[in-house]
Amino acid sequence: AQSVTQPDIHITVSEGASLELRCNYSYGATPYLFWYVQSPGQGLQLLLKYFSGDTLVQGIKGFEAEFKRSQSSFNLRKPSVHWSDAAEYFCAVSYSGGYQKVTFGTGTKLQVIP
Amino acid sequence: GAVVSQHPSWVICKSGTSVKIECRSLDFQATTMFWYRQFPKQSLMLMATSNEGSKATYEQGVEKDKFLINHASLTLSTLTVTSAHPEDSSFYICSTGKPTPTLNTEAFFGQGTRLTVV
Numbered sequence A: 001a002q003s004v005t006q007p008d009i010h011i012t013v014s015e016g017a018s019l020e021l022r023c024n025y026s027y028g029a030t031p032y033l034f035w036y037v038q039s040p041g042q043g044l045q046l047l048l049k050y051f052s053g054d055t056l057v058q059g060i061k062g063f064e065a066e067f068k069r070s071q072s073s074f075n076l077r078k079p080s081v082h083w084s085d086a087a088e089y090f091c092a093v094s095y096s097g098g099y100q101k102v103t104f105g106t107g108t109k110l111q112v113i114p
Numbered sequence B: 001g002a003v004v005s006q007h008p009s010w011v012i013c014k015s016g017t018s019v020k021i022e023c024r025s026l027d028f029q030a031t032t033m034f035w036y037r038q039f040p041k042q043s044l045m046l047m048a049t050s051n052e053g054s055k056a057t058y059e060q061g062v063e064k065d066k067f068l069i070n071h072a073s074l075t076l077s078t079l080t081v082t083s084a085h086p087e088d089s090s091f092y093i094c095s096t097g098k099p100t101p102t103l104n105t106e107a108f109f110g111q112g113t114r115l116t117v118v
Helices: none
Strands: A010-014 A019-021 A032-038 A045-050 A056-058 A064-068 A073-078 A087-094 A108-113 B004-007 B010-013 B019-025 B032-038 B044-051 B067-073 B076-081 B090-096 B113-117
Touching (some): A045 A064, A045 A073, A073 A087, B032 B076, B044 B067
Parallel strands (some): A010 A108
Antiparallel strands (some): A019 A073, A032 A087, A056 A064, B004 B019, B032 B044
8 A cells, every 4th residue: 555654753843944844645646746735624635746746846935845756755845944934744645646545744844943 | 826725724722622624525526535634744644535415435444433424415515523532633625627538637736724732
């Protein structure tokens, strides 16, 4: 079964510092990979996605992620974190198609300190 | 604007009653919609796949008689939590996607429904 691992449950960074959130997915022929952000009590907002092509994908709010097939990873990065980035971040994968049967990681809660 | 609309955003109900949650696709016809559940401090777990005009497909461990899914039109799927109990309190969220030949489209999520059973 498809699975996603986010090894960091909670991360604290200073505002302005760089950020990297880790994500590993179970091996599959053609993974559709996503990063979503969820603010408290809110739904999910798509930050970025990878379907094929360039392994470095750019998303909204200055986020980017790199797909590394050899490492089965899809880590999320941001060069300079803003206080408004504090939220929960979910990595997700689908093998059935981009929007079908999405499997989510356990999430990483990001805290930003002044 | 929103692609998927979910209603209500939150609901409180008494134990033993039933609650219906609606999920509407606003921009396109959705033959397939998905229902997820998120318990506090946990990730989202797929509950079931809602198929327009046919029975829903439930994930292992999800009681189909408790979580009734109806997908009577191409733009509306409903999840009814029957005989709700406090352990059913959770965040329920639906999703769908615009079908394309290459399947290269992401899921669009509703705003979610916070259910509290007292």
